[in-house]
Amino acid sequence: MIRGRFTIYLTLLALSVIFMLGFFKQMFVMDVHPYNKDPAPRGKEYSKDGDFDWGTAVKYNPKQKLLLKDTVENILHPIAPEFRIGDALPDTVVRQIHIATSWRSGSTFLGDLLNHNMGTFYSFEPLHFESLSMSTERRLDLMNNIFKCNFHNKEVIGWMKHASKGENNFLFQRNFRSFKICENLLPGKVSCYMDKFQSPICSMSPIRVIKTVRFRVKLAEEFLKNDKDFPHFKMVVLVRDPRGTMHSRSHHSWCSGEECINSTVVCENLEKDAQSAYQLAKKYPGKVYLLRYEDICMNPYEEVKSLFEFLKLPRSKGLDNFIQKHMFGKESKKHPYSTFRKSDNIYMEWRKTVDMGYIEKIQKDCSIPMKTLGYHSFSSPFDRDNFTISVLSKASESIWPKNLS
Structure with missing residues (x-):
């Protein structure tokens, strides 16, 4: 059905x-x-x-x-007499999905993976708009209106204006179906940043995905508890080994704030988000899913299958091809923002270059969340360099039992 x-x-x-x-x-x-x-x-x-x-x-x-x-x-009409072209879909069938994570944790690939599913309207990093200076109330208002396709809202208009600047066009380009239509309609791609274009397209999309790296997991309860407006809202909490995360961030000049580069702050936020995920999953059964980046890299087909079953999304025929092309194909690229990766080694790349002293500092700062999320701590350079020793100390089923999702 x-x-x-x-x-x-x-x-x-x-x-x-x-x-x-x-x-x-x-x-x-x-x-x-x-x-x-x-x-x-x-x-x-x-x-x-x-x-x-x-x-x-x-x-x-x-x-x-x-x-x-x-x-x-x-x-x-013979099979759906109540629906009309151009009508907004009813809330009873729309799926709102929030990918909550942090910088350089594999979320771009995960977002593109979900966006690959037909019928998806993908909002990439709307909180890039005002970054960490944005109040909690405004963040919630912005995301709430995007999920509802209210692109005439003041906050959403501010986001579109921000994205319309040349250096920020990538924010809307990730929503490739919409962007392919609008980029050549009017000069300067202006239709891509018009509420009268985006609202109808969004309203007709049965799957609406928002990906954020600037949103604490506990704040999502505002959507989880709102069964009236978001009866099918689900949140995917994506985490990554903090040693790999910090190594990846070290290559980017924009990562200079405390929440991005200070391992003590990063580990505190990781611990809070992990605990919030467990608490919300128990409070709202079937609506929260925690996923490790390393599990996707090691077992992409099985992990994606489990994820889509949780989201209750049909798997398109091209989904496995997308995984094969982006994670195992010959087109794997060196660009830091490319989603083409060699999954069999990319998640362990940090082990080849990160100094043992820095690893020990991160392991100390992140001892609690690393234990909670099943990451193995290395005690010597020998362990770090021995790739037969996994970075994971627990299987995915151990850190996120099926009864939680």
Whole structure:
């Protein structure tokens, strides 16, 4: 039943994207940025008060109208009479997924993996907007409105304005389905940062994923307890061996703040997030999942299978191909932000270069979370250099029993 309804929603989404592509190409080209106060005159698709008129848009795109009419009447209505092209999907079927993690913990790959599933609207690092200076209330408001596809919200508009700057375009480019449509519609990719483009696309997406590295796990309880607005909300807490995390961060000049480079602070936050994950999992059964980066690298197919079963998501035919290409393929790349990796060694790369003194400091600062999360401490350079000794001291089932998810 679930797979059948998802097939319907994915079909609707695909048709809606075709529809939007058609009418956006018919719009009058705006010669100014959407955040300027005086936009150029727009086409007949807009009403007098400036709102976009879906009905009029169809009227001025007759070919799109005929295609949609035929498809809806002959294919969709017999099995889903209550749904219409362009309608927002009901909360009863939408899946909101939050990937909560920290910098350089493998979250870019995990986010891209979930984004690879059809019907996904992916929001990459919305808290990049104001980083650590943003209050908890504003962070929650921003994420709440993104999950609800309220792109006209003040905080979300601020995020879009931030992402529209050239050096920040990567924030929206990760949502590749949406970006491929909008990047060539108007000059300067401006449609990609318009609420009237993003809101409808988001509203028609049955899977909505937000990935953050600036959000403490305990704060997600605001979404977990809100069954009215988010009945299918689930959180994936991604952790990584702090020795590997700190090594990876050391290569980036932007990682200069205490929460990023100070191992004492990093370990305190890791401990808090791990404890919050266990507490929330017990309080909200079936809604929280803790995943180690190393487990994905060592057993990607099995770990992804377990993750998708927890999320109750159908696995697309191309998912295994995505894993093969990004984790085992010949295209593995050296770029620090590339998601192409040689999984059989990348998670242990730090063991080849990190000084034993620094390893011992991290192990001391992180002794509690490392024990909780099943990471093995090395007592000598010999142990560090002996790759037959695993970085893991516990199996994934031991640190996160199935009854927690």
